[in-house]
Amino acid sequence: xxxPRVIYWFRTDLRLHDSxxxxxxxxxxxxxxxxxxxxxxxxxxxxxVGPNRWQFLLDCQNDLSESITKLNPQSKLFLxxxxxxxxxxxxxxxxxITHLVFEKDTDAYGRDRDxxxxxxxxxxxxxxxxxxxxxxxxxxxxxKANNNRPTMSISQVQHAGAKIGDIARPIPAPKSLPSxxxxxLSFNQQKPASNPDINAIQRDAEExxxxxxxxxxxxxxxxxMEELGLKPATTPHRGGETIGLKMLDEIIANEDYTATFEKPxxxxxxFEPQATTLLSPHMHFGSVSCREFYWRVQDVVxxxxxxxxxxxxxxxxxxxxxxxxxxAQAALGYAFGQSYNNPQCRFIPWHLPSEIDTKSGLITxxxxxxxxxxxxxxxxxxxxxxxxxxxxxxxxxxxxxxxIHHLGRHAVACFLTRGGCYVDWERGAEVFEEWLIxxxxxxxxxxxxxxxxxxxxxxxxxxxxxxxxxQKWDKDGNFVRKYVPELxxxxxxxxxxxxxxxxxxQKKWGCxxxxxxxxxxxDTEDGTLRTYPKPMLDFPKQRDICIQGMKNAYHVGLYGKxxxxxxxxxxxxxxxxxxxxxxxxxxxxxxxxEHEADNADADGAEDGEHAAPPSPKVEKKTPKKTTEKxxxxxxxxxxxxxxxxxxxxxKKKD
DNA sequence: CAAGCGGTTGTACGC
DNA sequence: AGCGTACAACCGCTT
Numbered sequence: 001x002x003x004p005r006v007i008y009w010f011r012t013d014l015r016l017h018d019s020x021x022x023x024x025x026x027x028x029x030x031x032x033x034x035x036x037x038x039x040x041x042x043x044x045x046x047x048x049v050g051p052n053r054w055q056f057l058l059d060c061q062n063d064l065s066e067s068i069t070k071l072n073p074q075s076k077l078f079l080x081x082x083x084x085x086x087x088x089x090x091x092x093x094x095x096x097i098t099h100l101v102f103e104k105d106t107d108a109y110g111r112d113r114d115x116x117x118x119x120x121x122x123x124x125x126x127x128x129x130x131x132x133x134x135x136x137x138x139x140x141x142x143x144k145a146n147n148n149r150p151t152m153s154i155s156q157v158q159h160a161g162a163k164i165g166d167i168a169r170p171i172p173a174p175k176s177l178p179s180x181x182x183x184x185l186s187f188n189q190q191k192p193a194s195n196p197d198i199n200a201i202q203r204d205a206e207e208x209x210x211x212x213x214x215x216x217x218x219x220x221x222x223x224x225m226e227e228l229g230l231k232p233a234t235t236p237h238r239g240g241e242t243i244g245l246k247m248l249d250e251i252i253a254n255e256d257y258t259a260t261f262e263k264p265x266x267x268x269x270x271f272e273p274q275a276t277t278l279l280s281p282h283m284h285f286g287s288v289s290c291r292e293f294y295w296r297v298q299d300v301v302x303x304x305x306x307x308x309x310x311x312x313x314x315x316x317x318x319x320x321x322x323x324x325x326x327x328a329q330a331a332l333g334y335a336f337g338q339s340y341n342n343p344q345c346r347f348i349p350w351h352l353p354s355e356i357d358t359k360s361g362l363i364t365x366x367x368x369x370x371x372x373x374x375x376x377x378x379x380x381x382x383x384x385x386x387x388x389x390x391x392x393x394x395x396x397x398x399x400x401x402x403x404i405h406h407l408g409r410h411a412v413a414c415f416l417t418r419g420g421c422y423v424d425w426e427r428g429a430e431v432f433e434e435w436l437i438x439x440x441x442x443x444x445x446x447x448x449x450x451x452x453x454x455x456x457x458x459x460x461x462x463x464x465x466x467x468x469x470x471q472k473w474d475k476d477g478n479f480v481r482k483y484v485p486e487l488x489x490x491x492x493x494x495x496x497x498x499x500x501x502x503x504x505x506q507k508k509w510g511c512x513x514x515x516x517x518x519x520x521x522x523d524t525e526d527g528t529l530r531t532y533p534k535p536m537l538d539f540p541k542q543r544d545i546c547i548q549g550m551k552n553a554y555h556v557g558l559y560g561k562x563x564x565x566x567x568x569x570x571x572x573x574x575x576x577x578x579x580x581x582x583x584x585x586x587x588x589x590x591x592x593x594e595h596e597a598d599n600a601d602a603d604g605a606e607d608g609e610h611a612a613p614p615s616p617k618v619e620k621k622t623p624k625k626t627t628e629k630x631x632x633x634x635x636x637x638x639x640x641x642x643x644x645x646x647x648x649x650x651k652k653k654d
Numbered sequence: 655c656a657a658g659c660g661g662t663t664g665t666a667c668g669c
Numbered sequence: 670a671g672c673g674t675a676c677a678a679c680c681g682c683t684t
Contacts, residue, residue, distance in 0.1 A: 264663035
């Protein structure tokens with residue numbers, strides 16, 4: 001019997017240690033092993049990926065390739081620039097492949113892609129072997145053990161996990177690797193369609209991803225940022241298994257830190273060094289295995305003399321949350337990433353809702369500007385010029401470094417959605433997708449739903465203040481001074497609310513609080529004064545409006561799969577005089593989808609049924625008035641006032 | 655099965 | 670200064 005000729009297809013498992021799939025490939029005792037990466041146009045053109053995450057990916061690929069070569073000088077990571085869906089049939093033939101092995105992916109797109117590849121392999125007579133390895137538990141098994149329901153709480157994960165059994169111990173990295181065969185490519189490249197190219201904004205030069213199958217030097221090398229036409233990365237955080245494992249070693253070496261870590265007690269204002277591990281991008285790209293992380297921590301905890309922290313706040317608890325979000329995504333598929341058609345996601349008529357393709361029931365990537373003011377809020381939030389230094393510092397750190405502390409993510413997410421701007425969480429998730437180096441679709445989506453109180457979490461009256469919250473962590477405002485240098489000389493008394501500083505002091509401290517942040521640089525007579533914008537909204541007022549809106553939406557009680565949400569008749573349930581920016585039957589805001597009478601197919605035939613939403617409340621009772629002393633009587637009026645100047649848009653866009 | 659409790663990460667205020 | 674409590678009120682989970 002001829003010996004196997006194997007392709008090992010690397011994806012988000014860019015490592016050699018603890019790779020169940022790689023071990024499986026090696027256990028085949030192959031005659032030759034081709035470690036490859038296929039250049040997926042989904043990543044190049046369709047997912048939102050900023051330069052910092054690109055850089056991290058290239059780092060991981062370079063490091064992995066070098067590690068492979070150390071084990072076998074004839075081998076490396078072979079990058080082939082074509083979509084896997086068109087490339088594989090040609091590779092199977094050219095290299096006389098018998099087996100294709102890769103790590104299982106439960107992302108919505110990942111499943112579609114892999115199903116297609118499996119089909120092609122079957123046609124070619126190639127055996128496909130996949131192994132779970134991206135999470136502590138196989139996400140599909142976790143869902144099964146959770147009565148076939150998406151995992152929506154940590155206790156569900158813990159119970160379901162206990163049924164499955166122990167989390168697997170990590171597998172050591174291989175000591176040797178078989179050689180690849182001769183990696184010839186005597187076939188034509190099929191260039192993928194680049195339209196639409198939503199990553200065009202990430203580039204400042206021509207994009208040459210697909211100029212040649214094996215790259216410009218015909219050597220299968222990892223591309224450079226320049227080759228991809230990308231703007232330079234600005235992040236100090238770098239990728240690769242070597243760096244990732246070193247970081248893990250350093251964490252584990254500090255036994256007190258490892259064993260007593262409590263996430264809610266780590267400071268979101270800490271920098272140099274940050275308060276958390278920075279391992280999240282390594283979790284995403286697979287440059288550090290989550291099970292390696294889990295067991296290294298667990299082994300320290302087991303022999304720790306003092307009082308160790310427990311899930312969910314402990315380090316291992318963080319990994320359980322990750323598995324929870326993966327489980328939710330595995331069960332819900334594409335619907336997990338949107339409100340529309342999502343049985344687990346509360347329907348809130350946010351501003352700037354996603355446009356829906358009623359044929360597929362999926363969001364299109366565009367959104368509707370139902371409210372001019374909300375659009376301005378969103379832009380200023382994204383660009384870090386809200387006029388709230390805490391929010392702006394975080395957003396600038398996010399854009400520049402690709403990472404912010406988890407609690408910082410809470411602060412900006414709450415501010416954009418239920419605790420300030422009342423903008424759709426999907427808008428915020430898209431910005432995070434673009435800028436985070438650790439962007440993990442499942443975790444990002446899940447956390448945005450959590451923070452916006454549309455799923456996982458419901459205490460919408462707990463609202464982060466952009467002033468009081470950072471005060472708790474950083475009284476002197478050093479974090480703000482670093483990322484909002486305009487304010488570096490401000491007294492700590494005003495660092496989180498600089499608009500309250502007397503004009504004379506503003507001048508003394510070298511920065512005037514004025515404008516909306518678009519008149520960037522210096523200003524005024526002598527040109528020595530910088531400017532920083534005035535706050536774009538009255539936070540206490542806006543918070544009350546948002547809470548009223550949330551309360552109202554909760555009383556209506558719709559979820560994303562409710563027929564009234566699917567067909568647009570949800571409007572009838574939101575009275576015109578409802579408190580908060582919820583809008584009613586007459587107003588255009590909050591439009592998500594046209595009332596096409598015949599869009600019943602949007603309901604889709606897919607799963608979903610095993611995850612019935614809680615039945616909507618039909619409660620009649622009107623929200624009680626806030627009894628907050630002194631304030632709180634302005635709700636109705638204030639709510640209306642925020643809608644002044646609203647742009648009325650009527651029908652669906654062109 | 656109704657009620658009560660707790661929920662990784664709120665705020666403002668009083669002692 | 671640091672802790673406890675009210676605020677207004679959500680959910681899931683346990684008993």
